[in-house]
Amino acid sequence: MPRRVQPAVMVAGFISALTFGSSVVGCSSTTPSSIQVLKIGAIPDQNPERLNRLYEALSDELLASLDIDVQYVPVSNYAAAVSAFRSGSLDLVWFGGLTGVQARLQTPGATVLAQRDIDAEFTSVFIANGASGLRPITSADQLVQLKGRRMAFGSESSTSGRLMPQFFLGENGITMTDLAGGGPGFSGSHDATIAVVQSGAYEVGALNAQVWQSNVDEGRVDSEKVVVIWRTPPYVDYHWLARPDLDARFGEGFTGRVQNALLSLSPTTERGAVVLELFGAKRFIPAQNKDYSKIEAVGRQLGKIR
Amino acid sequence: MALQRGLKPAPALMALAPGLVLLPLGLGLLRDLHAGGAEQIGRFWLAAFQPSLERSLLTHQLTGLQVTALTALLAWSLSSCIGLVLGLLCSTTIVSTLTGLRWPALMLRRCLSPLRSIHEMVWGLLLLQLFGLNGWVAVLAIVLPYSALLARVLADQLDRHEPLALTALRCAGVPAVANLFTSLIPPVATAIRDHIGHRLDCALRSALLLGIFGLGGLGTELMFSMQSLRFRELWSGLWLMALLLALVNLLIRRLSAGHGLLLLLLALPLVTMQWSRSLHHDLSLPRWVDGAPWASSAQWIEGMSQAWIETPWLELVGETLLITLLASGVAIALPPLLRLIAPAPGPGRIVKAGWLLMRLLPAPLTALLLMLASKPTITVAALALGLHHSGVMGLVLEDGLARVDDREHQAMVALGARPRSAWLFGVLSPASKRYLAYAAYRSDVILRDTAVVGLVGGAGLGWQLMEALSSFHWQQVGWLVLVYAALTLLGELLCERLQEMT
Amino acid sequence: MSLLELRRAGLTGRLQPLDLTIHRGETTVLLGRSGAGKSSLIGLCNGSLPSDQGHVLWRGQDLKRCRPEQRRQIGTLWQDLRLVEELTVLQNINTGALGRHSMVWALRNLLQPPEPEIGSAILRQVGLSSDLRDQRVSGLSGGERQRVAIARLLRQQPMLVLVDEPLSALDPGLASDVLNLLLHQSSCVISLHRPDLMHQFQRVLGLRQGELVVDAAPSAINESTLAWLYSED
Structure with missing residues (x-):
């Protein structure tokens, strides 16, 4: 029985050498070729089937209006979404009021693009x-x-x-x-x-x-x-937040074009109707960073923002 | 005193004794039980038999499953290799044979315990800060604690056996290195191989859990379904996961007979690299993200003392230890207890399926289900954790029982012992020592896992850690991690003392 | 020519400091009650119990400073055998030769044990079938295991053989076979529970309560000396 073992050892050695080599090569050759992909994400507050449908429709819409590849990255944890946005793993994220402020404070220069009509008085x-x-x-x-x-x-x-x-x-x-x-x-x-x-x-x-x-x-x-x-009395909530480096990566004025694309979504077009229906809104409206200063104050008061 | 020492309880009873915690837990549960959630719980179990078969959902889940499997396999292979090397370096027998000194091994061992004390989910969220959403974050989050754990298990095994053959060969002039792997490694090889094989099962579940906490894969899909209580969609994913777990266990059992396990360990990184490319799963070399999310060092020091003062440590540590103790009791005692009730192979098979189910349901899900039927208390958190880990301990027990020499049992049956007592003293007793040794590592893991069910009672260090992470309160996170590390170290020292005494 | 020399060497609490010289080609028996210090003396001689007083010299050099290739010249048959239970018979026999070979040879021994023909020959020499070669040691009987340990000793080809209680686990027939085998080694020190066998040796050492009290030829030892050696106190 031990006689059969030697080939096994040789194979093991061979494989480990090959592995080492290929992982070194593999690591360097798969460097992100995805520079021209806009990665969008959202905090998890919908059921998966709905989220998948929603972001498929939205990706198609953005592809059509911006002529750019869009990839939806699902994130199942609020804090993970904030960190992913800060670290540049997500470019455009649908945040809640608190998480949006957290993300913006950690990512200087990030801008609020839009909110739903219902978010101004949530x-x-x-x-x-x-x-x-x-x-x-x-x-x-x-x-x-x-x-x-x-x-x-x-x-x-x-x-x-x-x-x-x-x-x-x-x-x-x-x-x-x-x-x-x-x-x-x-x-x-x-x-x-x-x-x-x-x-x-x-x-x-x-x-x-x-x-x-x-x-x-x-x-x-x-x-x-x-x-x-x-x-409760009304307060501002969900909003789209964009990373500060979008213009540098996708061209001058890109952030503005994304904002326009979101704001011009309309229930009169087929895709727009689907997206807005899944978002539960009639349309998106402009929003600014300062709209969320109340949320920031409350976050600080309750220790959720440091 | 001498008499007391002479009266050592039978090992089988030692394995059953922790079951005493079932009493207060059961009473607590009975007191808080209510029927309000019966409908949801019924829906959950009914959904098991009619999982959603919607095409797009299944496609998503299958991709997710592959990412989870890929992460787990890669992490398992790397952590096994690293853990083996670290384990050798942590063994006082080996280090003192080679250098004549014991302290480097002990020191390395102590240095590794903080790595083990932090839950893979927390590692994941911390690494996410540094590297962004990259496939390696999840892999590393598993590799770090797993390597450290394997290192401890290996070092414990190596140092437990009194190295008689080692002295014999040393006196016969065998050079130290050749002597070490001839006389020291073979006695522990089987146990280590079992452990490594069994860690793949754990790695898969960890990878699933990491997904639940936001690092992609099937876990992410399951989390969405769970949060929106879509049980049919949830079960599609759970069944897929069950299939994978069963398949992997079968494979491991086949392979661990020969050198297949070693080959698999070495081959996996190669395979997974190719695999990830076909899935468009980003496994490129992780790059440091510019800028840290935490404040400058001056603010750090100031914030640290502030964070220490504002945290109610005594209460948090007390609750955490209580949950750990109760959950460990359940996890350790339940498997032998159930097997004692059903020693026959027929019901035994049902019990085994039960273990698989327990391992399959992530602890947060078990906690949510229990919470639908009971008021939220520490009991629920402890029970959820305990049940999940009893699934793991059940697997360990079955493996241990399978390795028991049947002669003792036969002898007892021949002597006319009743089936149950024959099983207790003929089968369980010989398997108990190893089982209990493993139980010590499990309570270590349960301590870390309190972070996962922290949400249930809103209690303990685990909950505080989640709250601190979600508030990006890094000073408090730092303290909590330190306290977890200290608790783990204390637990380790306690176990060592106990092992010396017995 | 002296092989092993003890100069006021002792173990605190177990063995009084003693002087002793073991010569080449000499067969020595070690007698005494249980606990008299026989195993301690063996341990002192092979270095497993480092002396805390005096010196132990192997061919003129301090045993504690001896390199592995010098230590290889001392072989021990341990009372508890100290085989590697998880390895096969052949692998265990080969561990006797690890001191003469490289690391690679040692690794090969774990995966595909080298030189099986030498192992088989030695197995026959100790009266075991070479079919046992690939069996795990843990599955063997007590007598078989002891012979495997002797086979390992033979594979080591030591200059001096130290043996601790080789016969206690064996029935009388096997015992004399084993003793013959051991006495064929060039030089040996064998601790025994059996004073009746002392006439097969050239020299008798007697230990009593951790003290070397007898060092003589077998013919010089009478019944009363033996009785005193084995008396309570």
């Missing part, structure tokens, strides 16, 4: 499990009745699912330690927040009003078990 909803005995609130100061309740947020970096709800709670005298268990729970996503509140694991939850509405419209919410008890 809201969150507070929902409660029917068995919790919580009644709809008419004025914000009644939020104090949430003291001592089990409360669920979505993702820890979500503007509508965490930051702004926490801010409004604080405005009305409820700190996180006032909640049952000494702090909120984090379900990970808006949909999951509905599920954990509906199941009764948590008594109350806060999430993106748009996601809530679409869940209601699709009949995925049991109105016997879970109801909206409060809607």
Whole structure:
């Protein structure tokens, strides 16, 4: 039996030499040939099938209007999306309010290009499990009745699912330690927040009003078990953010052309209709960095921006 | 005192004893149980039988699966090679034989423990800062902790055996190096080969998890489905992953009989390089991203003390240790307990399938499912982690049991022992020592994994680490990483003392 | 000509400092109760237990400073055999020759053991079938394993053979075979539990409570000396 082993050793040696060689060659020969590809990404707040359809349509649209290759890079984590944008792995990203500010502070020169019509006055909803005995609130100061309740947020970096709800709670005298268990729970996503509140694991939850509405419209919410008890005042949220080096890489005025392409999306064209429908908006509107100074202040206040 | 030392508990009972934690956990779960999530949980399990077969989804998932497999295989092969070399250098027996000094090996060993103490997900997010979204980030995130772990396992194995043959050959004038690989390596070869083979399974799951935390592959797809509670789409991906896991385990078992494992380890980097090109998966040499996301050094020092003061360390460490303890108890005791209840091969097969399922469901998913049926408490976090890792321990146990010499068991049966006690003392007992040694490494991993289920109870260091990472609060991240490293080091020292005592 | 020389060499707590010279071609038996220090003396002689007092000289040079090729000239048959259990019989026999060969040879021994014909010849010499050659040592019986250890010793071709309790695990027939085999070596020091066999040796060393108390020809040793050697205290 040992007699058969020698060839094995020789093969091993041969392969390892070959491997070493080829990995050295492989590394240098696959240097990014992708300089002329615009990499777009988004924070994860949609279901995958929808995201894939959405970004396929958008890529086609940008290809048509900008005559440039567009690649959609899915990122499943808010912080990872911010870091990918800072490190240049993503050129154009659909960020939430908080993540957009984080990304912009880490990437000097990055510019806000556009937001949806609904983003200028975005809201969150507070929902409660029917068995919790919580009644709809008419004025914000009644939020104090949430003291001592089990409360669920979505993702820890979500503007509508965490930051702004926490801010409004604080405005009305409820700190996180006032909640049952000494702090909120984090379900990970808006949909999951509905599920954990509906199941009764948590008594109350806060999430993106748009996601809530679409869940209601699709009949995925049991109105016997879970109801909206409060809607927050409006704030600015999602937006498109572009890296500062786009003009240098794709030619003078490229950032402006991307902005125009986004703003001119219209429900009258077939592709435009698809994109806007998937984004849940009628159109994109211009937005500037300074629109998000309120979000930045809130982020700093709550320690999410350092 | 002497009497107490004489009364050593049977090893099989040592493996079952951690099961005591099931009692408080079970009670806690019963207290917090509610039926509100029954519908969602029912939907989840029903979806297992009717996964989505939509074409575009499957195409995406298959590509994702390939990226995950590629990342895992490459990381496994590299970490095994690096870990083997580091393990040799960490072995006091080897280093003291070659240099006459013990401390270089001990020092290297201690230096490697921080690498192990940081979860691959955290490594991934840290490396992402430095290199951007590059295929190597995920690979390196796995390679770093895995190499360090393999180094520890190998060094432990090498130093555990009293090297009788080593002295014999040294006295017979055999030069040190030739002596080391003749008398020291063969006794540990089987255990190490088992361990390396088993790490591929772990690497696949790590690669999936890295995807969940944003580094691409099937994990990313699964995360999207999970977040939006699309269970049918989720199950398509899970079934694909299950297929891959089963296939890989089969392959490893075939290969580890001969020198195939070694060949595979060496061949993989070559294959994966080509493979990545066909997938358009970026595995080009990672380049340093200009500019750091963290502040200048002066601000760092100031921020460090600030971050230390504002963090409630005692509470965080206490909760983390509690979760680790409870989860380890579940993970260690559940496999032998279930096998004790079902020692026959028939039910045994069902139990084995159960282990595969447990390993398949990522810990955050198990936690979410448990959370639908229970109030969010530490119990849920511990149980989610414990169940996931019991899948791993189950696999280790089965491997160990398969290697047990059957003669003892037969002798007991011949003596008229009942099937259960014959199994307990004839099969489980001899396999226990190795099982428990592995359990020590597992609790190490569970400690790191608290970072993954931190979201459940909003508790512990893990949650704080996620919060700090998502706030880009690097000073706090630095402290948390240090505390994790200190805890791991303490755990390691404790294990060493325990092993010396027994 | 002296091979091994002990000058006031001892092990604290185990062996009193002693002077002893082992000559070439001499066969020596080491007698004494269990715990009298026989294994310690063997360990002192082969260097596995470095002396903490005095000196041990191998052919005039301090044993602690001897290079591997000099140490190769001392062979030991250990009481617990110290084979590499996971290797085959042939691989274990070949470890006896590692001191004479290069690293590459040592590596080959793990993958495809070289010089199988020498191994087979030695196996026959120690009374084992050469069919055992490719079997793992861990699967062999006690007697077979001891013969493999002797085969390894023969492969080493040492100048001096040190043997610790070779007969305790063997039945009487095997015991005399093994003893004959060992006595055929040029020079040997063999520790035994069997004073009745001392007449087959040229020299008798007696140890009592860690002290060398007898050093004489077998004919000079009477019953009362033996009785005292084996008495309680």
